Amino acid sequence: MSRLRVELPGLSMRNPVMPASGCFGFGKEYANYFDLELLGAIAIKATTAEARFGNPTPRVAETTAGMLNAIGLQNPGLTGVMQNELPWLNQYNVPIVANVAGTEIDDYVETTAKLSQVENVHAIELNISCPNVKQGGIAFGTIPHVAAELTREVKNVSAVPVYVKLSPNVADIVEIAKAVEAAGADGLSMINTLLGMRIDLKKRKPILANGYGGLSGPAIKPVAIRMIHQVSQAVEIPIIGMGGIQTAEDVVEFMLAGASAVAVGTANFTDPYACPTIINDLTQILDDLEVESVKDLIGGAGKNATSTHNGTRFR
Amino acid sequence: MSRLRVELPGLSMRNPVMPASGCFGFGKEYANYFDLELLGAIAIKATTAEARFGNPTPRVAETTAGMLNAIGLQNPGLTGVMQNELPWLNQYNVPIVANVAGTEIDDYVETTAKLSQVENVHAIELNISCPNVKQGGIAFGTIPHVAAELTREVKNVSAVPVYVKLSPNVADIVEIAKAVEAAGADGLSMINTLLGMRIDLKKRKPILANGYGGLSGPAIKPVAIRMIHQVSQAVEIPIIGMGGIQTAEDVVEFMLAGASAVAVGTANFTDPYACPTIINDLTQILDDLEVESVKDLIGGAGKNATSTHNGTRFR
Amino acid sequence: MIKKDLFIIMKQETIAENIMELTCTSPLTKQMTEPGQFLHLRVDTSEDLLLRRPISICDVDVENETVTMLYRIDGKGTKRLSLKQPGDTINILGPLGNGFPLEATERGETALLVGGGIGVPPLYYLSKQLTERGVKVIHVLGFQNQVNVFYENEFSALGETFIVTADGSYGEKGFVTDVIKQKDISFDTMYTCGPTPMLSALQTAYREKRLYLSLEERMGCGVGACFACVCHVEGDTTQTLYRKVCTDGPVFPVGEVVL
């Protein structure tokens, strides 16, 4: 199995595959389907300082090869996660990535300070796609210096490495990535969902009660691959890649683009066995591609794409 | 047929459907398949001041429910379009939208000044997703004041209304839309393609020779719908909506989101009869939805989506 | 426990306007003992329809390992499902969720089963099991109009059955609630499944009764992980409590959740 092993800051993973935050709850449900120790790591649902119910329903809608969600960060809050979820997960020997969300820097700092002390939390993942109340709701993740400041403050209090999860809803993802790297991020997670919408033709209103929602699934994979390719060439820190992964082939594509590990989100809904199936198929693909170790794939697609300054190009 | 008629600046359209620029050449090829006068308008391939060969091949790659292209704006140049393409199209009684591209403001100005004089050119569509050489390659469409300046200069010389075609690769599409509206744009076209990439696992390099390419097709539809919904509430000028339209239902969804007319791109490749089929199906859908005229659909989804400041939200 | 299988289609037929009856076989049917549970169907293997579709168990033949579902052709997924032929396979996850409590009604008591539209199917398996246990069943089944009516004979074979149509084109005219009152139906337990306005009306009218309601909500995972399908808990002043339709439901006792 050492062919699949990858090492990232704080995360010693028996394979490069973890379920993505928000798509695996806190692990309990999928434990009914397979042994969680098959996973390389687990990214748990976002934790906020206080418990949240989230948005009204409907909260999900299907799109062609994708889905929209507007869950609204429902979670039992810092106390609930520390008292009920993490202790239960401790029975499994698998590193936990704790995803942290908030609306002010203080929220993130408070949540990280406590969560990062929990024994089985091996890394913090900062969800910077949340609106910054102090900046009138502009997402932390869209302004480099805001993202950097948040990263710095959280790094100050975190007992474990911090991965910053980038929003793809920006013109220049490289600029944000560099800013958070300079601010001390140990790694990056990318990408979060693209903002999208669907409209019910008969009711003449959005399908999601919230109106807009985050687009995930295979539809966004080419955007994720492009952003990871761009960013991996501009930063030194490792990237956890995600966005539409469905198969072991997709994992290889993400790693060739520059990811050191990957997260699987929406695919868990299509098939609760998605993660173990992908992990199981990886070895065969390494054989087919005549690659000894998954590590040898990382960044293998090279730098041969036309470099672009700004996320757009002359077509 | 007046149930389908829409009126936009410069464009009196017998129905709201036109083929999208770059996906219909200059019309000749599809004229072998159906009568071009069935169309509401035709957006022709981008014209640049000089003839361009474009990028090396492969120039297209398939993605799940989408495709990437990196054609590189191949076209016969201003002279070629004026001498060979537009005169041929003049045999059809259908308004032409001439798409204009460039790498410096002067290119756009020169091309627009001449093209907009041609009899059957009823509107100019400014492709602002091109990299601005003077700004080190940053696309015109990602910086509001740059997009505005380009719009202003082009408006100064154009003999017909100018539609600015927005790039979706930005954090805040509303900001750009408002800037070009203030600079005198008569309408907006949105969206252009999202920047994406695919990697060939065996060759370990991008499938497109150019590396990155523009993502189009149903995969991007939810992003297009969201952006049109946001922008239509912030500007007064009409929007030509596009991005993944495949069916008459999709047309209705775009119009409910706020589009006054639509363009069909990638679907022409899946089916050369896509446009006439969609137009033909529209009347039936109006009946099903008990709507008298397509005009009654425009903006019908209302403003009931959570407003967001910055293209990202609290999920 | 394995909960996913490629079910083989035995039969698929139109039984009313846009209503299909689908019978499949799989060893997993052995686990389908609880009426009111649902199955989560992957319509086909292409990647354009990513989400599974929740469909209730309508009937199970444990001996022959078959399960029957009734569904309405509605959007893309059910349209594609309706094109499948005997011999084709469907990737199905389930049974999922918590069904109707049979033990809530004692032998000799009367159960009133109230269904609306495509909420009718799960009541059939429920009715069969209740009658087997010696419970008297009465059915009030509401439909939009005549062409949508299905399974009248099947339900009639198990107990008294009132068909109600919104436009009066068949059976009684009006809402199911009207008919229950008009006919002065008395019962010990009510089990219901149907559109939310109908459930709301019943929850309001029969709040003091033994009443079990089966809810519908758009789902992501169907297994409790994504929090797509939550509802608020009645009387929760913190506004943070919730129940998941997929795993805590789809059946809830009266007064538990906000409809």
Add this chain to the structure above:
Amino acid sequence: MIKKDLFIIMKQETIAENIMELTCTSPLTKQMTEPGQFLHLRVDTSEDLLLRRPISICDVDVENETVTMLYRIDGKGTKRLSLKQPGDTINILGPLGNGFPLEATERGETALLVGGGIGVPPLYYLSKQLTERGVKVIHVLGFQNQVNVFYENEFSALGETFIVTADGSYGEKGFVTDVIKQKDISFDTMYTCGPTPMLSALQTAYREKRLYLSLEERMGCGVGACFACVCHVEGDTTQTLYRKVCTDGPVFPVGEVVL
């Protein structure tokens, strides 16, 4: 002119490792008189595979209105295509493009047909038509190895046929160009289809001959509108001239385009 139809599958079989032979019927076959043209296949109606797949016409039975294609199971589309059964339909556009010029070879002359791998199929229909016109045909067909070889008998029935494998596991060993030299084959016209390196080698070696090459390029539309499939024109110093493989080709005379 209508150029699109739902073709009905008559037969689909594996004829070599990962090589399928697909026979379909449609009235459109009547238009398929030109060898070297291709069809553009929409594999199925789901929206995850948007682009059509170009596949060459391998043989046509005009009387029975059937067309045969040979294809290699390669990526997602051809994999899905290979699962189709007789009776299923495929949405096909075509015939498209310009094929091999038959008139380039006169009655009594010799044509050498050189194919590589999945470039072999269009040569079969070409060979049949040439022989019907009284042309002598010789075939040199290259494959990766023994398991990939197909249609040896079919070609042999029309003319002398050399099979070449890269690893020598069947027939001659080496490249097709080696074999043409070794066997000292003389000919009046050469028609070829196969991988670009093979075409390049032939174009270099036989630049002075009557040579027609069929090219392959990733396509968007297949009808000349998207400019995905262009190639440069030989000797064009402006670097702006182009030919489209889909409509100007796929067959080009030697020296016309840059390979």
